[in-house]
Amino acid sequence: MAKSSRSNWLDLSSSLLSNWACLCNDLLISIIEKLVHRSDFIWFSNVCKSWNSVALNHRKQKLNQLSNHQIPWQLTRSCDETNPSLCNYLPNTSPTIFNIKLRIPSKYKTSMWRRYGSSHGWLVFMEKTTWMLVLLNPLSGATIHLPPFIDSPLYIFPVFGRVILSRDPSLGSDFEVLFSCAIYVAHLKFGDKFWTSKIFRDSYSPAQSLIFYKDQIIGVSTYSEIMCLDVISGDNGSGRIEFRNITPKCSSMYFEHCFLSETTFGDLLVVCRRILYKSKYKRYKVYKLIESDGQVPRLVPVDNLDGNSIYLDEKHNQSISVLASNYVGYCRPNSIYYQHVYFQKSEITFKYYEVVAVEEFNLLEDRRRRHLIPISLETFWVVPSMFSQLVDGV
Incomplete structure (x- = not known):
C-alpha cells in the first residue's frame, strides 16, 4: 500500500x-x-x-x-524579504525545488541568521528585543511564542544555540522544548510560564548533543559519554537541572562532533565524527546504547545501521533517521549524510567562498563522498509538519 x-x-x-x-x-x-x-x-x-x-x-x-523518520527537505537561503523555498538537493537524486508556498512573515525572513534550525518541521527563531523563542510552521504559518528567558542574554548565543522539541506541536500541546548552547541549558514544558535553566559559569555544558528518548532527555559528551538530563521540580514552581552519568567514556579519543540518533527500530545510536583528515582512525564511529535488564547500560561499537540512513547537520546537532528501503533512489542504507558549510577556493579570484555541502559516508564501504550543492541553502534539515492539518481539512 x-x-x-x-x-x-x-x-x-x-x-x-x-x-x-x-x-x-x-x-x-x-x-x-x-x-x-x-x-x-x-x-x-x-x-x-x-x-x-x-x-x-x-x-x-x-x-x-x-515524525522524524521521513526523508528531510532543505530550505533555500533568503538574504532579503524574498520567500525561501523547500527543496531537495540530496546526493544521488535529481535536484528539485518544490512549488510550495511557505508562510514565513517578513520579519523572520530577514532574521534567518537568528534562527535555531528546525525540529519536527517547525522553524525556531529568537525575537531580538524580547529574547523569546518563536516556533513557526512554514507551511501553515502557525506560530507558538514561548516565555522569555529570565537569564542574562549574554549566555544565549544566536549562532551556536540549538533547540529540540520532544514531538510535533501539531499533534497536541503536550510537548517539551530544550534549548542548549556552550554554557547554557534550559528546559520548558509547554504551558509553563518559566524555563528551568542551568548556567555553566566555569566550564562548557558536559553534553554536546541532546535528544528526547523514551521519556528521558539523553546527552552525549565529546568523549562519547552518555548522560541523562534530569529536570527536578522544587518548591513554589522552581526547579533545577542536573546531569547524571549513564555510561563511562567508551573512548579516550576526542571527537569534534557527537550526535545522538534514534533509529526507526527505536535504538539509540551515538554518531561520532572526526575532522582530522590524515589519521589512522575512521572519520566516523558509531555506538549503540545497550540497556539490558539488571545490567549496567553500555555503549557497543557497530559497523552498520541496520539499513537505516542518518541525516545530520553541522550547527544544530540535528539528527533524522529513515529506513533506506522505504526511499529507494533517495538514500543508501547504512549511510550518514552530514550537511555542513564548506569553503571552496575560486579558480578566478583565488579567494575562498562558502558553499553548503553534504558529506556522505557509508559504514560498510568505509568511504566518504562530498557533494557540493550549487545553490545557497540553510544548513539544517526540515521534515515538514503539514499533514495533520491537511487531514483535518478533508
Missing part, C-alpha cells in the same frame, strides 16, 4: 468508492499500520469519508510514529 502511486488513489471511480467505504475498520487499521510515508497517510484519508474517519482516529499515533 505504501508503494501505490498517487494516481491509483485519484483514479478511483465513484462506483468503486462505495465498495471501499464498506471495508471493515479492522482491515483499514491494518492498512494504516503498514503505511511508511506521511504522503501515503494523506492519500489514505482522501479515499472517502469512512476512511478519513479512521485516519482521524489514528492520526495522532501514526503521525507521531512517522
Whole structure:
C-alpha cells in the first residue's frame, strides 16, 4: 500500500468508492499500520469519508510514529524579504525545488541568521528585543511564542544555540522544548510560564548533543559519554537541572562532533565524527546504547545501521533517521549524510567562498563522498509538519 502511486488513489471511480467505504475498520487499521510515508497517510484519508474517519482516529499515533523518520527537505537561503523555498538537493537524486508556498512573515525572513534550525518541521527563531523563542510552521504559518528567558542574554548565543522539541506541536500541546548552547541549558514544558535553566559559569555544558528518548532527555559528551538530563521540580514552581552519568567514556579519543540518533527500530545510536583528515582512525564511529535488564547500560561499537540512513547537520546537532528501503533512489542504507558549510577556493579570484555541502559516508564501504550543492541553502534539515492539518481539512 505504501508503494501505490498517487494516481491509483485519484483514479478511483465513484462506483468503486462505495465498495471501499464498506471495508471493515479492522482491515483499514491494518492498512494504516503498514503505511511508511506521511504522503501515503494523506492519500489514505482522501479515499472517502469512512476512511478519513479512521485516519482521524489514528492520526495522532501514526503521525507521531512517522515524525522524524521521513526523508528531510532543505530550505533555500533568503538574504532579503524574498520567500525561501523547500527543496531537495540530496546526493544521488535529481535536484528539485518544490512549488510550495511557505508562510514565513517578513520579519523572520530577514532574521534567518537568528534562527535555531528546525525540529519536527517547525522553524525556531529568537525575537531580538524580547529574547523569546518563536516556533513557526512554514507551511501553515502557525506560530507558538514561548516565555522569555529570565537569564542574562549574554549566555544565549544566536549562532551556536540549538533547540529540540520532544514531538510535533501539531499533534497536541503536550510537548517539551530544550534549548542548549556552550554554557547554557534550559528546559520548558509547554504551558509553563518559566524555563528551568542551568548556567555553566566555569566550564562548557558536559553534553554536546541532546535528544528526547523514551521519556528521558539523553546527552552525549565529546568523549562519547552518555548522560541523562534530569529536570527536578522544587518548591513554589522552581526547579533545577542536573546531569547524571549513564555510561563511562567508551573512548579516550576526542571527537569534534557527537550526535545522538534514534533509529526507526527505536535504538539509540551515538554518531561520532572526526575532522582530522590524515589519521589512522575512521572519520566516523558509531555506538549503540545497550540497556539490558539488571545490567549496567553500555555503549557497543557497530559497523552498520541496520539499513537505516542518518541525516545530520553541522550547527544544530540535528539528527533524522529513515529506513533506506522505504526511499529507494533517495538514500543508501547504512549511510550518514552530514550537511555542513564548506569553503571552496575560486579558480578566478583565488579567494575562498562558502558553499553548503553534504558529506556522505557509508559504514560498510568505509568511504566518504562530498557533494557540493550549487545553490545557497540553510544548513539544517526540515521534515515538514503539514499533514495533520491537511487531514483535518478533508
